[in-house]
Amino acid sequence: MAAPIVVGTDGSDPAGDAVDWAAGEAGLRHRPLHIVHAAEIWPYQVRRFTEGSGAVSRAGRAILAETEERVRKRHPEVRVTTSLVVNSTVTALRDESEKAFELVLGHRGHGGFAGLPLGSVCLRLAGRSAVPLVIVRGGDGVHGEVAVGHDLDAEPDGALHYAFDAAAVRGARLRVVYAWQISAALAQSGYSVDEERMNDEQRARVIETYAPLRERYPMVEVVDEVLRGHPVAALTRVSRTADLLVVGTHDRPRGMPRLGSVSHGAIHHAECPVAVVGPS
16 A cells, blocks of 8 residues: 555644645545644653543544544545644654554644644654655645755755645646855955856756756656855745745764754745655
8 A cells, every 4th residue: 555645733724734735646646645633641641541541532533533524525535544643742643654654734823733833843853754744834725836955965865856746636736946155254255256157067967967857757847046145035935836845954974864954944835835855
């Protein structure tokens, strides 16, 4: 069976948006949808407490039942399963998504979801998830475009591959965004930059890095956007007319991924769903 799309829910409106997005994604990719609610029963937060453990678990079961019904009505073609997990939210979602295709969360939640605002959960999972993490926020319709922030100093396989695949699945255009800056020291010294030449040189490097993926996805229309400016500002701007923004993480010692400052900024400021993807 195909690996599922896993989505976390706490019954809040942002979680509902995340469920709707995940269900649509499951339909596009012909994958099952697995809906997870994490219940913390403090101070007895141990696995021996089962789904019958009090009001918290009853509320969790009600949230899952309502969410499952919502998906079945809107996406009857999607196979749906649910899970009520008594554990910390981050641990529950990480465990449930270990064999998933991707993990989907709303950008915020409320205390019913493990007692933490979902924004905190997102930040703790971003860069630590074994699978792509999609944080759903904003978006006002279908624009027919996927955008990806590209880092010429990082391995291109993870975020770029995911972005090409996402664009192909949606029949969308892919916008590859690279923003460059000169150092503060050079700027203060009055160093002169031939911006047009620099843009052309950087664009050539960008095209070279994704050339193998363009051969693999020949039907995907690709637009390059190379400019001088702050990467977060550039990604925030393109997110206003994108259906999905893709950003990557960096490797750090012992193979653990790290969420960089640009990806961190994109999560906070983007106006469409953001996929955080680790190196392949």
